[in-house]
Amino acid sequence: MPGSRPETTGSRPEPGPLPPPKRARLEEHEEETRLRRRAGALGRMARLGFFGAEDTSPEAVTFHGHRVEQSSQIVIPRISPGPLRQVVRRLAMAIGVLLFTTIIVWLDRDGYNDNAGGSLTFVDALYYSTVTLSTTGYGDITPASEAARLVNIFIVTPARVLFLIILVGTTLEVLTERTREQFRLSRWRSSLREHTVIVGYGTKGRSAVQTLVSRGVPHEEIVVVDPDPRVIEGANSDGLVGVVGDATRSEVLRRAEVQRARQVVVTAHRDDTAVLVTLTARQLNKRATVVVAVREEENVPLLRQSGATTVVTSSSAAGRLLGLSMLSPHVGRVMEDLLSYGQGLDLMERPVVKAEVGKAPRELPDLVVAVLRGHRLLNYDDAELGALQAADRLITVQRAEG
Known part of the structure; x- marks a missing residue:
């Protein structure tokens, strides 16, 4: 009616059209959401058994x-060797050092004093080597002669250090393993x-x-x-x-x-x-x-x-290759050869060299099956192909090297 105001109760002004960038982002977000929902639905259907047995097999x-x-x-x-092999190797090295020291002490047994009296036997030499290398040192057997003391200085002492390194090496390796792994991982990431x-x-x-x-x-x-x-x-x-x-x-x-x-x-x-x-x-x-x-x-x-x-x-x-092999086994064999790199014939992609610019694909010595021009893949007999351009890339069939 004339003079009446428009009714506004419960109504809102309609929003205007979104700007193109915002509308594009909104559409992209909605499309991604739709794809994720569909993928999730496919996963739930698979878990509920809506797909065939081949999709739920262990493979x-x-x-x-x-x-x-x-x-x-x-x-x-x-x-790296396995942990058991490392333990066995370290144990063998420790036993080797112990036996070597025992033989050295036993050969110079006249230069040692035994508080129990008598000359040193091989067991006494083994006992002395064990308590010495392990830094226990009871003092019941001691080097008395000058030669025996020199042997202890230049042979037994380095053997003791080597023995301790072998025994403690496993612990040190465990402590440094994490550091080495972090270093290797950091170097891998950076490269x-x-x-x-x-x-x-x-x-x-x-x-x-x-x-x-x-x-x-x-x-x-x-x-x-x-x-x-x-x-x-x-x-x-x-x-x-x-x-x-x-x-x-x-x-x-x-x-x-x-x-x-x-x-x-x-x-x-x-x-x-x-x-x-x-x-x-x-x-x-x-x-x-x-x-x-x-x-x-x-x-x-x-x-x-x-x-x-x-x-x-x-x-x-795979089904198309099977059907092709049934209709023409030789064609199927050629296709299998093309799919296997390094045997017989190979499909290769390479750029156009300067001498090939302006030529037709059939004029090249290589067998050209397609040309990649920009984002378009053109067959060798495509009417739009024309002469080759410098930016083109060729899909060719070549004999495998070697």
């Missing part, structure tokens, strides 16, 4: 299936840059490590993360640094220095674990290349949205 035990402490542990490989983090050291993880090592990646630049201490022991045996812990936790990945890694390989046994690990790794490192192995094809888009650079569907890829 398919994942990070959620292990009871892992919240704190993780970094294990650096080292070559670790642009490395590769392997999450999961099962069949896929081991194969990934073997491929990296065969391509010339040093063992020192590979860090394995797994919740099972026995698996990490196996990684140490292979010369790799291991971190014991759940890779879905950011503190565990920080111990693996994932924030400074060049690439991260995720080979979890379940897709929900792979999603959480990928989200955590991408949150800590925005620039790293994250390669993820999944079991189900339908989870590939989810992994890409989680931040994975490359997603490999292990079960589908």
Whole structure:
């Protein structure tokens, strides 16, 4: 009605549109929350038995299936004898020093006085050596001649010091072990840059490590993360640094220095674990290349949205290779050869050299199958490819060296 004021009771002014940066951050946060909820739902369904038996078999035990402490542990490989061997070796050295001293004293037995009277027997020499090396010194047997005293000065006394060092060495080693480990860990952290983090050291993880090592990646630049201490022991045996812990936790990945890694390989046994690990790794490192192995094809888009650079569907890829081998065994053999580095033919990536700029891929001596131009992967016969550019990278098939 004219002259009436608009009704305002119980109403609020509608908020205006958010600025683009805030809206983008809000959408990104909502998307990440949705991905984490979906991954958590997948994990709960797996624990309730909604997945097949192959996902709950002992070989398919994942990070959620292990009871892992919240704190993780970094294990650096080292070559050292076992504790029993060290004890036996130290005991043998102590007995050797004792027998050596006993023989020296017994050979010069005429230069010693025994308060009990009579000449020294071998047992007396052993007794004297024992109480002398252990710094007990009852005084019932003493060196009397000048030669015996010189033997005590230049032979028995150094033997006593050596004997004590051997016996106390075990205690000193225990006391200094922690200091040495802290020093080695600090030196490892300071030298670790642009490395590769392997999450999961099962069949896929081991194969990934073997491929990296065969391509010339040093063992020192590979860090394995797994919740099972026995698996990490196996990684140490292979010369790799291991971190014991759940890779879905950011503190565990920080111990693996994932924030400074060049690439991260995720080979979890379940897709929900792979999603959480990928989200955590991408949150800590925005620039790293994250390669993820999944079991189900339908989870590939989810992994890409989680931040994975490359997603490999292990079960589908194996099935396609099996089908191809059935239709054409020779083609399947060639594909297997290409996937095995160092044997027969290898797929290689290399930059374009100066002499190749402006040429077509088919004009090169190497067999070019694809060209990486910027962020686009072009097949060798792509109409948009044209002449090669200086910034291009070539995917070629070459004969394995050696």
